[in-house]
Amino acid sequence: MSRMKISKNEVDNIKSIIKKNSNHDTPxxxxxxxxxxxxxxxxxxxSKIISEALxxxxxxxxxxxxxxxxxxxxxxxxxxxQVCEGASCVVSGAEExxxxxxxxxxxxxxxxxxxxxxxxxxxxxxxHCDKAPTMKINEKLYTDVDLFDMGxxxxxxxx
Amino acid sequence: xxxxxxxxxxxxxxxxxxxxxxxxxxNKYEVRKKLRNVDVINPMKIEEYIARDGYLGxxxxxxxxxxxxxxxxxxxxxxxxxxAGFPTGLKWQFAFQAPSEQKYIIVNADEGIPGDFMDRILLxxxxxxxxxxxxxxxxxxxxxxxxxxxxxxxxxxxxxxxxALADCYKHNILGSKIFDTDFIFDVEIRxxxxxxxxxxxxxxxxxxxxxxxxxxxxxxxxxVEGLYxxxxxxxxxxxxxxxxxxxxxxxxxxxxxxxxxTPGTKIHxxxxxxxxxxxxxxxxxLPVRVLFNDIAGGMKPGYDFKAVLFxxxxxxxxxxxxxxxxxxxxxxxxxxVQMGAGGLIFLSQDNDIVSLCRSFAKFNQNESCGRxxxxxxxxxxxHQLLSKIEREEGVSxxxxxxxxxxxxxxxxxxxxxxxxxxxxxxxxxxxxxxxxEAKLINNRGDK
Numbered sequence: 001m002s003r004m005k006i007s008k009n010e011v012d013n014i015k016s017i018i019k020k021n022s023n024h025d026t027p028x029x030x031x032x033x034x035x036x037x038x039x040x041x042x043x044x045x046x047s048k049i050i051s052e053a054l055x056x057x058x059x060x061x062x063x064x065x066x067x068x069x070x071x072x073x074x075x076x077x078x079x080x081x082q083v084c085e086g087a088s089c090v091v092s093g094a095e096e097x098x099x100x101x102x103x104x105x106x107x108x109x110x111x112x113x114x115x116x117x118x119x120x121x122x123x124x125x126x127x128h129c130d131k132a133p134t135m136k137i138n139e140k141l142y143t144d145v146d147l148f149d150m151g152x153x154x155x156x157x158x159x
Numbered sequence: 160x161x162x163x164x165x166x167x168x169x170x171x172x173x174x175x176x177x178x179x180x181x182x183x184x185x186n187k188y189e190v191r192k193k194l195r196n197v198d199v200i201n202p203m204k205i206e207e208y209i210a211r212d213g214y215l216g217x218x219x220x221x222x223x224x225x226x227x228x229x230x231x232x233x234x235x236x237x238x239x240x241x242x243a244g245f246p247t248g249l250k251w252q253f254a255f256q257a258p259s260e261q262k263y264i265i266v267n268a269d270e271g272i273p274g275d276f277m278d279r280i281l282l283x284x285x286x287x288x289x290x291x292x293x294x295x296x297x298x299x300x301x302x303x304x305x306x307x308x309x310x311x312x313x314x315x316x317x318x319x320x321x322x323a324l325a326d327c328y329k330h331n332i333l334g335s336k337i338f339d340t341d342f343i344f345d346v347e348i349r350x351x352x353x354x355x356x357x358x359x360x361x362x363x364x365x366x367x368x369x370x371x372x373x374x375x376x377x378x379x380x381x382x383v384e385g386l387y388x389x390x391x392x393x394x395x396x397x398x399x400x401x402x403x404x405x406x407x408x409x410x411x412x413x414x415x416x417x418x419x420x421t422p423g424t425k426i427h428x429x430x431x432x433x434x435x436x437x438x439x440x441x442x443x444x445l446p447v448r449v450l451f452n453d454i455a456g457g458m459k460p461g462y463d464f465k466a467v468l469f470x471x472x473x474x475x476x477x478x479x480x481x482x483x484x485x486x487x488x489x490x491x492x493x494x495x496v497q498m499g500a501g502g503l504i505f506l507s508q509d510n511d512i513v514s515l516c517r518s519f520a521k522f523n524q525n526e527s528c529g530r531x532x533x534x535x536x537x538x539x540x541x542h543q544l545l546s547k548i549e550r551e552e553g554v555s556x557x558x559x560x561x562x563x564x565x566x567x568x569x570x571x572x573x574x575x576x577x578x579x580x581x582x583x584x585x586x587x588x589x590x591x592x593x594x595x596e597a598k599l600i601n602n603r604g605d606k
Contacts, residue, residue, distance in 0.1 A: 024347075024369075025368075025387070026367065026368045026369030026370075027369060028369035028370075029349070029350075029352060029366065029369050030349075030350075030369075032352070033311075033350060033352065060370075063371060064369070064370060064371050067354065067371040067372065067528075068351075068352035068353055068354050068371075068372075069352070069353030069354060070311055070352040070353040071352060084273075085518065085521075085522070086273025086274065086471070086472075086522070087273040087274050087468065087471045087472050087504055087515075087518075087519065087522075088273055088274045088430035088431065088502075088504050089273070090515065090518045091430070091431055091432075091468075091504055091506060091510055091515065092430075092431070092432070095518065122525075123312070123353070124271070124273055124355060124522055124525070124526070125271060125272070125273040125274075125275075125312065126312055127270065127275075127276040127279040127312060127313060128276065129273065129274050129275070129276055129428060129430035129436075129502070129504070130276070130428065130429065130430050130436035130437045130438070131436070132430055139314065
């Protein structure tokens with residue numbers, strides 16, 4: 001379950017996001033994008049409000065939400081580190097970056113440090129394969145990353 | 160109001176103030192057709208695109224019948240550059256012939272195959288060529304609405320496309336009464352949400368419809384029943400980017416370039432430990448050895464060539480003695496090796512084939528949409544077996560299980576993702592079996 005508590009204001013906000021996107025023929029994914037952007041996750045309460053507003057089942061909303069890697073029902077940390085493990089990045093040593101990173105932050109496959117500050121995600125292909133391995137921290141792209149670089153990059157964002 | 164005189168006026172004005180610097184080519188193989196504007200024009204300025212004869216192809220197509228546009232495309236021999244290689248003219252013809260008031264064009268900009276980034280380059284650096292190609296397709300089939308399904312991983316492309324579309328509306332290249340005809344066309348961008356399967360055209364359509372991206376059963380094909388069950392053409396970015404030039408120069412112009420069964424050029428993206436990773440447009444039909452030696456510039460100092468991987472985590476390996484094979488959809492499509500969308504990843508002797516296959520299996524397991532059992536369960540099993548072998552805990556029976564599972568997934572999966580999910584494993588087993596065997600318990604010699 002989501003840890004997020006939602007106030008009356010936020011319910012109204014979610015409703016206005018739904019309304020804003022309702023000019024599309026099929027707005028569900030556009031709505032999920034915006035809610036995920038605003039709240040850094042799609043809280044269950046939002047799914048419930050969407051399901052009522054669009055008159056589709058809660059399970060349709062949630063299965064669509066969880067199908068796509070970009071949407072998450074659990075809030076991510078303030079800092080989101082995305083390590084690319086696409087083919088070119090793996091060939092250039094991306095998996096070693098991931099394992100060092102996780103050890104350093106003491107987290108396992110899923111996802112977020114105990115203090116909820118940092119999340120690590122595996123992504124597949126940022127489309128900069130000629131400069132592999134690549135990673136993104138809060139959407140900022142880093143290319144040709146090696147272990148030494150990664151230490152410096154992390155310092156920039158956390159600690 | 161846009162018209163031919165206005166295009167000329169914009170062109171003259173730009174040419175008075177800007178001299179375009181063509182990109183110098185330093186080898187005898189590269190050509191710049193799809194890349195002709197890339198790094199030459201400012202992609203944020205529609206006027207600069209127009210100065211390079213932009214939207215002239217659209218103007219010409221509006222003065223042709225749909226049949227003539229389709230005929231030109233068929234003459235060109237252009238085959239879809241997203242990997243399947245289906246003849247573009249034929250696809251348009253099917254959609255043209257499908258009776259319906261409402262039809263759609265979709266640009267498949269969900270380039271997700273790791274190792275491929277040619278579409279990103281085109282979208283970021285020459286967005287109007289793709290928009291114009293899309294509009295010509297719309298003229299041909301009679302569509303009034305287009306979607307660009309763009310992966311969210313490409314924020315720069317989104318920015319550039321937003322500006323390009325706004326400029327098109329400003330100049331009345333989009334909207335109604337385009338070039339003073341009754342052609343109406345509107346374009347909307349839809350962002351993907353990180354699902355690789357949405358590169359499959361029917362999954363993409365499901366996603367635009369606001370659903371999970373799970374592929375549909377074909378037939379009916381999208382050209383008959385696509386988006387909202389209306390006739391829909393889904394074309395790849397690179398495919399559409401060359402359409403305006405084909406309309407301007409004629410079908411035979413394109414047909415003359417490259418390998419006769421895959422005419423024209425292909426943009427290849429090159430990665431791995433080679434001297435010149437990057438993107439290169441080449442005529443089809445070149446030996447892969449040329450791409451390795453003359454384009455990629457060989458391996459970086461300190462790295463020795465092991466293999467080249469085509470098609471990313473769903474492709475196959477070529478070894479040193481196979482580099483004579485020539486690029487093209489038919490000439491490479493053997494033993495699981497496919498040209499795919501044109502990405503080449505060069506592997507060095509430091510790369511462990513078992514570990515790569517395990518990583519690719521993890522990718523396919525993650526990206527399986529979960530709809531059919533062979534893919535959903537098979538990719539998990541593949542990953543388990545490969546992990547076990549990588550940890551040096553496997554026995555010789557595991558290799559047999561691995562091969563059986565791979566063949567089972569390929570033969571019985573519902574869509575292209577599953578049908579190619581085990582290609583690298585089979586290619587690895589065929590070409591680097593010794594590396595798998597060396598990791599088995601009974602072969603390690605210490606037990």
